[in-house]
Amino acid sequence: MRLEARDIAVSFRRERQQKLFGLERQTVLDGVSLTIEKGESLALVGESGSGKSTLGRVLSGLLKPERGDVAIDGISVYGRRGKQDTEFLRHKTGIVFQDYTSSVNPRFRVRDILWESLRTLDGMTKRAAESEICGLLKQVGLEEGYINRYPHELSGGQLQRVCIARAVAIKPDFIVLDEAVSSLDASTQTQVMDLLLDLRNKHGFSYLFITHDLTAVTYMCNRVLFFYQGKIAERVERIEDLPRIRHPYAKQLLNSVIGLDPIMAG
Amino acid sequence: MNNILEVGGLTVRVKEKRQSRTLVENVMFSVRPGRCLGILGESGSGKSMTCKAITGLLDSSFQVSGQALFNGKKLIGMDAETLRRIRGREICMILQNPMNCFDPLHRMGKQMAEGFEAHTALPRAEVRQKCVATLENMRIRNPEEVLMKYPHQLSGGMLQRVMIGLALIMEPKLIIADEPTTAIDSITQYSIVEELKMIKSRNGAAMIFISHDLAVISQIADEVIVMRDAKICQSGSVQDVMLHPTDEYTRFLIQKKKAVMQKFYQVVSA
Numbered sequence: 001m002r003l004e005a006r007d008i009a010v011s012f013r014r015e016r017q018q019k020l021f022g023l024e025r026q027t028v029l030d031g032v033s034l035t036i037e038k039g040e041s042l043a044l045v046g047e048s049g050s051g052k053s054t055l056g057r058v059l060s061g062l063l064k065p066e067r068g069d070v071a072i073d074g075i076s077v078y079g080r081r082g083k084q085d086t087e088f089l090r091h092k093t094g095i096v097f098q099d100y101t102s103s104v105n106p107r108f109r110v111r112d113i114l115w116e117s118l119r120t121l122d123g124m125t126k127r128a129a130e131s132e133i134c135g136l137l138k139q140v141g142l143e144e145g146y147i148n149r150y151p152h153e154l155s156g157g158q159l160q161r162v163c164i165a166r167a168v169a170i171k172p173d174f175i176v177l178d179e180a181v182s183s184l185d186a187s188t189q190t191q192v193m194d195l196l197l198d199l200r201n202k203h204g205f206s207y208l209f210i211t212h213d214l215t216a217v218t219y220m221c222n223r224v225l226f227f228y229q230g231k232i233a234e235r236v237e238r239i240e241d242l243p244r245i246r247h248p249y250a251k252q253l254l255n256s257v258i259g260l261d262p263i264m265a266g
Numbered sequence: 267m268n269n270i271l272e273v274g275g276l277t278v279r280v281k282e283k284r285q286s287r288t289l290v291e292n293v294m295f296s297v298r299p300g301r302c303l304g305i306l307g308e309s310g311s312g313k314s315m316t317c318k319a320i321t322g323l324l325d326s327s328f329q330v331s332g333q334a335l336f337n338g339k340k341l342i343g344m345d346a347e348t349l350r351r352i353r354g355r356e357i358c359m360i361l362q363n364p365m366n367c368f369d370p371l372h373r374m375g376k377q378m379a380e381g382f383e384a385h386t387a388l389p390r391a392e393v394r395q396k397c398v399a400t401l402e403n404m405r406i407r408n409p410e411e412v413l414m415k416y417p418h419q420l421s422g423g424m425l426q427r428v429m430i431g432l433a434l435i436m437e438p439k440l441i442i443a444d445e446p447t448t449a450i451d452s453i454t455q456y457s458i459v460e461e462l463k464m465i466k467s468r469n470g471a472a473m474i475f476i477s478h479d480l481a482v483i484s485q486i487a488d489e490v491i492v493m494r495d496a497k498i499c500q501s502g503s504v505q506d507v508m509l510h511p512t513d514e515y516t517r518f519l520i521q522k523k524k525a526v527m528q529k530f531y532q533v534v535s536a
Contacts, residue, residue, distance in 0.1 A: 185309055185478040186480060186519075186523055187478075187518065187519050190522035190526055214452070214530065215530045218526075218529050218533045219525075219530070240533060242533050242534065243533075243534050243535075254534070255456075256452055256457070257456075257530065258452075258456060258481045258482055258485055259484075260480065260484050260524065260527045
């Protein structure tokens, strides 16, 4: 799988208009191009409000850009396409959002949350799904006993892992992780990242990892894009080049990593 | 030096339907002036509950037992009014989510002045002056203008800094910071940790710092207690706990964080 985005532009209608029915727009993404290869993790780093999440939504097929296009293996996601191509694109992308509580239905049990995703697969029956669901839960480090629980009966880390299982269930080639680990405890963060790396090695997933935590970036990714005001401010093609970044925001971010002095010195 | 706060055998239970659940069990620690105690643990381990129990912020559905001596006075079992006075003047809290801690309907200036009105009898002009000085202390530019703003017009990092400033106004003897750096982007997080470090060295106040992040704790705390499932599983100086973890859970926490940091240092120093 190879994902290619060309010259993506998105703008939203402004909340505050000069005229009563004004149509002033605010540019959120301004000509962004990038490619993601198979089995690659690309990090997208930027300030809040710089358009990172919007780009994630465009790449995962949730938001049609005003200009530009996204193509998976040369097949356009937003352009005109035949029935065969639509079929091809159906199970290509997954997404995990930052806010896990609002991304699951509170009236669904864990089983239903995962079934909703699995039922889109061809020839999947509810009975066959049962063992699949148990397998998925095991894969994300949860016991089978969680299958009948409601979202409010799980901790944040557990629920986020259910969300990851849901994204992984259809075996997509490309997953957008929109601040998927930021709201978790530090130790759970590492566990979830280990899980994602493991899944990448097993299934050859590609990730777009949206975050502002540089230590997570170096743990997960081999390439980094620094985002600033809707544009790519700097590209780091090899993670080893990270110390040599020049953009002021990127530099500031690098300098504000909180170290682990006593252990690392010893 | 004498301990400013001494806690022993602290237990918190909550009544649930028919059975009671233990949230904090037999917790013991002490804090000295000018030192910082870090409480490390994941969500639900009882670290915030411990502090709420000490400051008397739990209602009657919780059963608190044990001892908490603050400056020789017993905090547990103290009548609510005396405790309230101590809470404002001598013990201050910095909470996790600055966005929810201010009233969205009032300007910052009014909210800041409230604290002075409750605990001192200063004239209005002097209160205003003190507010501006506090903001300047927290390195906020244009303090006069910030006082005129509503909370939603300020960023999370700014509000957190205002809150820290407010906590320090009364020159408290004990500052309790409950995850002040979570849910904030990493640049602001860094500046807040720096701010707290400075306060510790300058004011000589004792501090309790609650966090789930080992790195933040390692930067600011002198002693640390690690909590899991309502109990303390290890305690000691930061150096000691980090370099020689005896408890399995502590070792797990350190190992996980270390793996991430090692990779980062490898990349950065390459």
